[in-house]
Amino acid sequence: MKAMTWHGGANFTLDEVPDPEPTPGYVVVKIDTTGICGTDVHITQGLFPSEPPNILGHEGSGTIVAVGEGVSSERIGQRVVMNHSSHCFECWNCRNWNVSRCLVAPASTNGLYAEYVALDSRAAVELPEDLDIEVAAMTEPAACCLSGVEMLDIPYRATGLVIGAGIMGLFTAAFMKSHGVETLVVSEPVKVRREMAKQFGADILHDPNDVPLSEVIADITDHGQGFHVTAEAVGKPELVATCINSTKPRGQTLMIGVCPEGSPLPVDLYDMHFREIKLVGAFGRGNVFHRVPKELTKLNLQNVISGRYPLADLPDAITASAEGLGVKFAIKPND
Ligand SMILES: [Zn+2]
Ligand SMILES: [Zn+2]
Structure with missing residues (x-):
């Protein structure tokens, strides 16, 4: 599959990398939309810590195309949003606070500026029928805001x-x-x-x-x-x-x-x-992520996505996002 690798600063390369495998307990998702986050912009400007080389992107939606052992094959074809980070779902931080602050699992996973991603099936949250899959990619930023407001x-x-x-x-x-x-x-x-x-x-x-x-x-x-x-x-x-x-x-x-x-x-x-x-x-999504897709169906999100870019144009999308002239820019990795 194709993925955009970040090499520090504003440098990216479009690479051919191995397809992700559905290991036990995991699902493989074909990514529909990945949102450009202000954090990604800050990372390329050196304002937010991150270690290159790395595939960035953490705001994504897509469709399950393969399941690993222990995951029901009925989930194939399901539209999901990704609560994307490595986590154990067991430690105090995972249970009480935020799976992105897991005390056990390694901090980084493969990002969503790619055609496919494998992730823990429990982190792939099914979308309500009336939620548009592109809009659903905004679950992660919305979760950070909901978690913050609820504090x-x-x-x-x-x-x-x-x-x-x-x-x-x-x-x-x-x-x-x-x-x-x-x-x-x-x-x-x-x-x-x-x-x-x-x-x-x-x-x-x-x-x-x-x-x-x-x-x-x-x-x-x-x-x-x-x-x-x-x-x-x-x-x-x-x-x-x-x-x-x-x-x-x-x-x-x-x-x-x-x-x-x-x-x-x-x-x-x-x-x-x-x-x-x-x-x-208020840094992260707390433990509200799974409640957010439903919340999004109550909002008027028309025209919130200001621009859509193919994977290869990620640097342009980051520049557009940094210029602040739109609201949300999106990558369409499989278009
Ligand atoms: Zn974000
Ligand atoms: Zn944990």
């Missing part, structure tokens, strides 16, 4: 703010709304992304190049004290600071965006202490 304690009639309307900000917005935020502001300078936040439930769209956020805070939050919950979904320390500074006393800030490794938090810690702000990190 917040959202009070009755809460106000909320999401900074950044890339795919992570959009899903965070949608789940904040479905988890009780009454008035939600989404702040985003790029028009196409900002407009898309409406379809994810945003009540107020904010363009930071147009009006200072402080005016929105003064207008819509109680005594101008700030929002009950805020989320940074870009990955810039100064925007995490903006979120903290826009949060009301005893409020909570969620860190959805991936800040560069080693970056400090540029906030006045006295102020955070004085106003009793809670800061919540």
